[in-house]
Amino acid sequence: MKQSRAEIVAFVGGQILPHEADVRAWLRRSGSYPADIDDIVQETYCRLAALDSIVHIASGRAYFFRTARNIAIEKIRRARIVRIDCVTEIDALNVVDDEPSPERIVAGRRELQRVQHLIEGLPERCRQIFTLRRIHGLSQREVATRLGVTENVVETQSMRGLRLILRALTEASDKDQPPADKSHDLASVRKRDR
Amino acid sequence: MTSLQSAKEIDDEAADWAARVDGRELDADRDVALQNWLAGDPRRAGAFLRAQAAISFLDRGRALASVDQAIESQRPSRRGLLTGVGGALAAGLAGGAVLLTTRPQRLDTRLGEIRRVPLADGSLVAINTTTALDVTMKPKSRQILLRRGEAWFQVAKDAERPFVVSAGLVRVRAVGTAFSVRRDGDGVDVMVTEGVVETWVEGQAGPRQRLAAGNRIQLVGYTAPVVAESPSEIERSLAWRNGEIALDGESLGDAAGQFNRYNSRQIVIDDADLARERFVGLFRTNEPESFAAAVAATIGATVSEDDKIIRLSRDRLS
Numbered sequence: 008m009k010q011s012r013a014e015i016v017a018f019v020g021g022q023i024l025p026h027e028a029d030v031r032a033w034l035r036r037s038g039s040y041p042a043d044i045d046d047i048v049q050e051t052y053c054r055l056a057a058l059d060s061i062v063h064i065a066s067g068r069a070y071f072f073r074t075a076r077n078i079a080i081e082k083i084r085r086a087r088i089v090r091i092d093c094v095t096e097i098d099a100l101n102v103v104d105d106e107p108s109p110e111r112i113v114a115g116r117r118e119l120q121r122v123q124h125l126i127e128g129l130p131e132r133c134r135q136i137f138t139l140r141r142i143h144g145l146s147q148r149e150v151a152t153r154l155g156v157t158e159n160v161v162e163t164q165s166m167r168g169l170r171l172i173l174r175a176l177t178e179a180s181d182k183d184q185p186p187a188d189k190s191h192d193l194a195s196v197r198k199r200d201r
Numbered sequence: 202m203t204s205l206q207s208a209k210e211i212d213d214e215a216a217d218w219a220a221r222v223d224g225r226e227l228d229a230d231r232d233v234a235l236q237n238w239l240a241g242d243p244r245r246a247g248a249f250l251r252a253q254a255a256i257s258f259l260d261r262g263r264a265l266a267s268v269d270q271a272i273e274s275q276r277p278s279r280r281g282l283l284t285g286v287g288g289a290l291a292a293g294l295a296g297g298a299v300l301l302t303t304r305p306q307r308l309d310t311r312l313g314e315i316r317r318v319p320l321a322d323g324s325l326v327a328i329n330t331t332t333a334l335d336v337t338m339k340p341k342s343r344q345i346l347l348r349r350g351e352a353w354f355q356v357a358k359d360a361e362r363p364f365v366v367s368a369g370l371v372r373v374r375a376v377g378t379a380f381s382v383r384r385d386g387d388g389v390d391v392m393v394t395e396g397v398v399e400t401w402v403e404g405q406a407g408p409r410q411r412l413a414a415g416n417r418i419q420l421v422g423y424t425a426p427v428v429a430e431s432p433s434e435i436e437r438s439l440a441w442r443n444g445e446i447a448l449d450g451e452s453l454g455d456a457a458g459q460f461n462r463y464n465s466r467q468i469v470i471d472d473a474d475l476a477r478e479r480f481v482g483l484f485r486t487n488e489p490e491s492f493a494a495a496v497a498a499t500i501g502a503t504v505s506e507d508d509k510i511i512r513l514s515r516d517r518l519s
Contacts, residue, residue, distance in 0.1 A: 021257070024254045053244055146226075161224065162225075
C-alpha cells in the first residue's frame with residue numbers, strides 16, 4: 008500500500024531537505040561541476056518522488072548522501088569520454104561523511120532558526136506574506152483580506168518567495184547560522200510563570 | 202523545448218506549482234494542468250517534491266514563532282504551537298503486503314528507540330521507547346496487546362475486522378482511525394488523533410466511552426472522564442513519533458522525566474525550585490545534553506555531566 012503524499016512530503020521536508028546544503032558542499036569538495044551538482048540533487052529528489060513508501064529509510068541524511076553518491080558515480084560511468092581522473096573522483100566520492108558529528112547534531116537543532124533566517128531574508132512584501140502563511144498559519148484568502156490585496160497578489164508573492172527560499176537552501180548552511188555557543192538562545196526560552 | 206531546461210529553471214517552475222497547490226489547496230493528484238506539467242519532463246517530479254518539502258520545512262518554524270511571541274509578550278499563546286510539526290506528523294499507511302498470520306508478532310523497542318512498523322493489514326504503528334506489544338491478525342479481528350510502553354496506531358479501514366488494543370484491562374477499539382495508547386504502571390493514557398474510538402474496561406459494567414479526534418482519556422485505577430484537548434496539544438504530546446520532545450511550558454522536572462524515558466544518561470535536577478521552572482523548546486529525544494545546555498543558557502543553571510548523569514543546579518552567581 009502507498010504511503011500518503013503528505014507523509015512523504017513531510018519526511019522530505021524534515022529529513023532530506025535540511026541536509027541539501029551539506030550534500031552539495033560535499034559534492035563540490037569531491038570535484039563535481041556546479042551544473043552536475045544541480046542535476047545530481049534533482050535526480051535524488053526524483054528517486055524519492057518515485058517511492059511509494061519511505062518507511063525503509065532509517066536516516067534521511069545517510070540516504071541523501073548515499074543516493075547522491077550513486078548518481079554521481081553513474082554520471083561518471085555514463086560520460087562518453089572516460090577521463091583519466093575518474094578513478095580519483097570515485098575515490099573521493101567514497102569518503103562519505105554521513106555519520107552526524109556533534110556539530111552536525113547541533114546544526115539539526117538549529118533547523119528552526121534557519122527557517123526564520125530564510126523567511127527574514129525575503130523582500131519585505133514576501134516576508135510579510137510568508138510570516139502570516141507559514142508562521143501564523145493563515146490561509147491564502149485570510150492573508151489577502153488581512154493585507155487588503157487580491158489572492159492573486161498573495162499567490163504571486165508566495166511563488167516568488169518560495170523560489171528565493173529554494174535557492175537559499177542550496178547555499179552553505181553554516182552561513183545563515185550563528186556560532187554554536189549562541190544557538191540555544193533562540194531555540195528555546197524560558198516561559199515565565201503566569 | 203523542455204529538454205533545454207536547466208535544473209534551476211525547473212526548480213523555479215516547481216516553486217510556482219507548489220505555491221499554487223498550497224495556496225489554492227488543490228488536489229495535486231487530480232489537477233490536470235499540474236499533471237501535464239509533471240508529465241513534460243521526468244525531472245519535474247523531483248523538483249516539485251523538493252518545493253513542497255520546502256513548504257513543509259518552513260511550517261516547522263511555527264514552533265519557533267511561538268517562542269518569539271513568548272519573548273515579546275511574556276504572555277505566550279499556546280495556540281499554534283507546533284501545529285507545523287503536527288502537519289509534519291501527518292501519517293499515512295505503510296506499504297508491504299504480508300501474509301495474514303494468526304501467530305502473534307512481537308514488536309519491541311529498546312531504551313531510546315523509536316520505530317515505525319507497517320502491519321500486515323496496511324495499518325501503521327509507531328512504537329515509542331521501551332515498549333513491547335504483540336500483534337495478532339485474525340480473519341475476523343486485529344488484536345494488539347500492549348505489554349508496556351506507548352504506541353500510536355494509524356489503523357487501515359476494515360469494517361469486518363475490528364482493531365482492538367488491550368492495555369491491562371483497558372480496551373480501545375477502532376475501525377479506521379489513528380490513536381495512541383500508553384501504559385505507565387496501572388495508568389493507561391489514550392489519545393485520538395483521527396476518527397473515533399471506543400474504550401472500555403474489561404469486567405466493568407457501564408457504557409463504552411466514545412472518544413473523537415482531539416479527545417484524551419487517562420484511566421488511572423480504571424475510571425476516568427474523557428478530556429477534550431486541542432489537536433495541536435495532542436500532536437505535541439505525540440512529537441516522539443518524529444523523535445522529538447516538544448515542551449510548551451512544562452516544568453523542568455517534567456521535561457527531565459520525558460528525556461529520561463529515552464536515555465540511559467539521566468537528567469537530575471538538584472534544586473526543587475529549579476525543577477518547577479517552566480520551559481519552551483523543541484528537542485531531539487536523544488539529546489538531553491542540548492536540553493541541559495539550553496536550560497543553562499536561558500535560566501542560568503549550571504550543568505555538570507558524567508557518563509551516567511547530567512546534573513542541573515542553580516547558578517549560584519545569579
